[in-house]
Amino acid sequence: MIYRAQSLYWRHAPTRAATRFRTTTMPGSQVLMCDPSSITFTDDGWPVISCPATSDALQAASRLLRAGKPVVFPTETVYGLGALALDPAAASQIFSTKGRPPDNPLIVHVSSHAMLRRILPKDYKTSKLCDLLIRRFWPGPLTLLFPCDATVIPSIVTAGQPTVAIRMPSHPVARALIAETDAPLAAPSANSSGKPSPTRAEHVLQDLGGKVDLILNGGPCDVGLESTVVDALHEDGHVRILRPGGVTVEDIESAIAETYSAPSTRPRVLVHRRDYQDDAIEKAPTTPGMKYRHYSPSVPVSLLYTSTPPPPDQTSMSASSFFTTLRDASGSGIPLRIGLLVPDGSQLLRIAESTMDLECVHLSLGPVDDPAVSAQRLFHGLLSLEQEGVSHIVVEEVREVKEGLAFMNRIKKAAGEAFWVNIRPTEGHTPITC
Ligand code: TXA
Ligand code: MG
Secondary structure (H helix, E strand, O other): OOOOEOOOOOOOOOOEEEEEEEEEEOOOEEEEEHHHHHHHHOOOOOOEEOOOHHHHHHHHHHHHHHHHOEEOOOOOOOOOOEEOOOOOOHHHHHHHHHHHOOOOOOEEEEEHHHHHHHHOOOOOOOOOHHHHHHHOOOOEEEEEEEEEOOOOOOOOHHHHEEEEEOOOOOHHHHHHHHHHHHOEEOOOEEEOOOOHHHHHHHHHHHHHHHOOOOEOOOOOOOOOOOOOOOOOOOOEEEEEEEEEEOOHHHHHHHHHHOOOOHHHHHOOOEEEEOOEHHHHHHHOOOOOOOOOOOOOOOEEEEEEOOOOOOOOOOOEHHHHHHHHHHHHOOOOOOOEEEEEEEOOOOHHHHHHOOOOOOEEEEEEEOOOOOHHHHHHHHHHHHHHHHOOOOOOOOOOOOOOOOOHHHHHHHHHHHEEEEEEOOOOOOOOOOOOOO
16 A cells, blocks of 8 residues: 655744743643743843743742752753753762763853853863854854863763853743753763663653753754854864754854964864764763764664765665565555655655555654754654654655754664665755765
């Protein structure tokens, strides 16, 4: 039997304006709505909140945080599980709630430059390069490494590293919560360790419901995957991207080019594994996503390369053989229900749909040339398809430019296997040209 793909609607527009006021509860966890558009900031970073329900929700979250409990809150990247960064007992609850290995350090979130100064070593002067990155990308999805004052930042947060990762989120709810609490918050993504990061409050409730007292719901996250983690402390003066994310390599390169006019003195932007290799940090948990399994839903995920040629030790197969092999391998004798996360107009959808006894649930990654949309939809797509009860998820590659670099970084780690498939030339996308 031939099945037509069932397309899942994006049930909410991916904007914060969609936020509606509703309070949800699950035994042990309360969800309170916050309206990000009701929050503005004074020049010194103090929040002014026009919506009483949002103000009450933020105060309730702040009270819990000050009592040493973790709270889930939205950021522009993904939802975070926050606790007082300077209180080791509070920070330790992040690890137990997520099941996070203790050697994986946390990002500290601040709401203002004054708060940043409070946690840096007393006489530390930031470099010209660091000042530029802060000026251009904060508040926003960029995390920077700083030298750590071990008398201020507990070692549980840094996993004993000599550096601490810090960012200033731009999401009004995140920034207002940190300011209201008047304390930096350590916050990893609010998912059980190894799972995809949550980009909506519903994802958090599904995963950590009952394990956290309070989830602030600020609507879907705009960026949809995590911040870019940058090491700009290296003595050679170049910028190292430890984890690609919401601020793109292209954004950082153009900010540097505007400030350093002479190309000979201009810092270069080096992406780990793409532009440099470092065996020592490959093994270290401080390199984001290197040591532990990451971003994987409970169902198997396959990454399909449709434009990139296979490496020398791999061969490619036709897309239709891929789908028939997948169906036959299930060996269940009943039609196989799979999820497809592919760009608009992808031929993979048509080929999967025309495979006998394959039932497809389709989620769009947006236009093929809009990597920001694909990035915004990746984790939501994986989590929604898992919720739909599919047996296997198939994700098509996107070009590794702009946000596509972060998209591919995450999906390569989430996917248990990758295949290079041919789509007949008349049917395929235009091949990638570098
Ligand atoms: O967008 C984000 O960054 C989100 C939101 C909640 O802010 N947070 C987030 O946290 O993604 P998490 O824990 O899921 O990822 C933080 C990554 C970790 O993989 C860790 O290896 C890296 O940052 N990291 C933290 N401290 C570091 C350090 N001192 N040196 C190198 N990497 C560090
Ligand atoms: Mg994470």
